[in-house]
Amino acid sequence: PPSSSSSSRRGLFSIPTLHQPSDFQRLAQEAMTECDTLRQTLASVSTPTSLHQAQDILRLLDDVSQTVCNVIDAAEVCRSVHVSPSWRDASQQAFDTISDYIALLNADTCLYRALQLVTTHPQYFTLLTHEEQRFAILLQEEFERDGIHLPLEQRDLVRHYQNHVTQLETLFTENITHSSHKYYQVAADPVTEIIPSPVLARHVPQQQPSSSETVTLSSDPSIANTLLKYSSNPQLRQDVYRETYTSCPENLQVLEALVKCRHQVATTLGYASYVDRFLQDKMCNTPARVDQFLTQLQQRNAKPYQQSMELLQHAKHHIEGSASGSSLEPWDIPFYTSVLKAQRSGGGFDSSEVSPYLTVSNCIKAMTTLVSKLFDIQMKEETMTREERWDMDTTSAAATKEEEDHHHHGGGPCRIRKFTFHHHEQDDSPPKPLGTMYLDLHPRPGKYSHAAHFTVRCGCALRQPQTTTTTDDQEQEKDYQLPVIALVCNMTPPSSSPVLTHSEVETLFHEFGHALHSLLSRTTFQHLAGTRGAMDFVE
16 A cells, blocks of 8 residues: 555656556555445445435445546556556556446446436435436436346346457557557658658658668658648658558458447347447437438538539649649648648638747647636646656656656657646635646657547545545645546647647647536536537537
């Protein structure tokens, strides 16, 4: 067990109980033990004889959810972003352990029976608050969607299939992460016209001794997107496109297995297909509605789409001539779109006109201004301790010194940054904490290769003060677990360009919208907090 001194200081993600990789498995075991105690309590409950008892059953059920989510959410972030393989491996093991346990919870008939004592009670259910009723109904629907009504043998089969699905999803993501560092050779001149050799060498290891005729590229998205957008060389664009989109052939087998296993889960649960099960809790909740939406969208956009394609085709013919062929290829679209935008700068938007302003620093200033003007909220940068970082291996003295030297010699702008959010409920009152946001904006080996908003901790009301597993800001909110989120992107490193592309800025502010959803949400139940809603609504 951790010492009292270690449990009171910040650990990874500011969690005081998370200081070394082995802490993940300990936290997973403690969470399951705590949940087992809650399950025993819920298994013994009888029909409520008061509104308070009905509410207490719901809070106990959410306590189960909160206990496992506090571990698996942190593990999900760590396995996706931590620079250290030992941390990633430990968090992956904890993630697998809790995933299996959650499958067990989803098939627990005692939990379902306790919930039904509330949802079917003719008197007390109608007296619950709207949030309490919504939580109860959504949780009941989740139990039923996961097959709580099935015989034990079939529930065990669903759990087996679901565990396999989780393993395949993890493998699929890991393969993509590793594939972003696969290398290939192309002609040097067209590349160095766009990316100077010294800049390229900082991001992709070059052959030694270097060749003047060829250079080495990687399938890293930031390099590929730059060349696809700015290179006028059609052969280079084709090579980059094909290498990037075929860099992970091993995922074809994984995807085939995943499709099969998801179908097995769905049909065992009584659904016609995986898509029928997946859509059930969405706004577009049937395949027919999705098809109708997409068909209408296609019809409304048919004319402008055709006009756009004709413009792109004309631009290609004008630049490459008739020898280039008559059809537009996928690798043509980014380049000729940027060409047309530049030509139309007098009558439309040209991203190059604003690009000098699109620095990370200016984007963060804009975020600060937005939350202040829109919500009267203060967004303040905080100093991060060494222990809460995940862009350095804090468990290895040698690795830590190497990382610190790297940051000291120019790596600083890529470091993770931490911001807290506060607001004044009244003009003369002290600022009240709302939560914490980490920004992890630039690529590095082993990191999740796309953009995402990760929840480290959901916000929710606490029935009892819990000071050993909360962050520093949460010490100021004894009755509420404040949200902690990580906004993860893979934007152009400052060493390549001091400015971001317009598309990268759009992505950053899209994810910031999710972050605000999590930070500003105030719910009694963690199961309803932040972005934990219908996916199509959230997006």
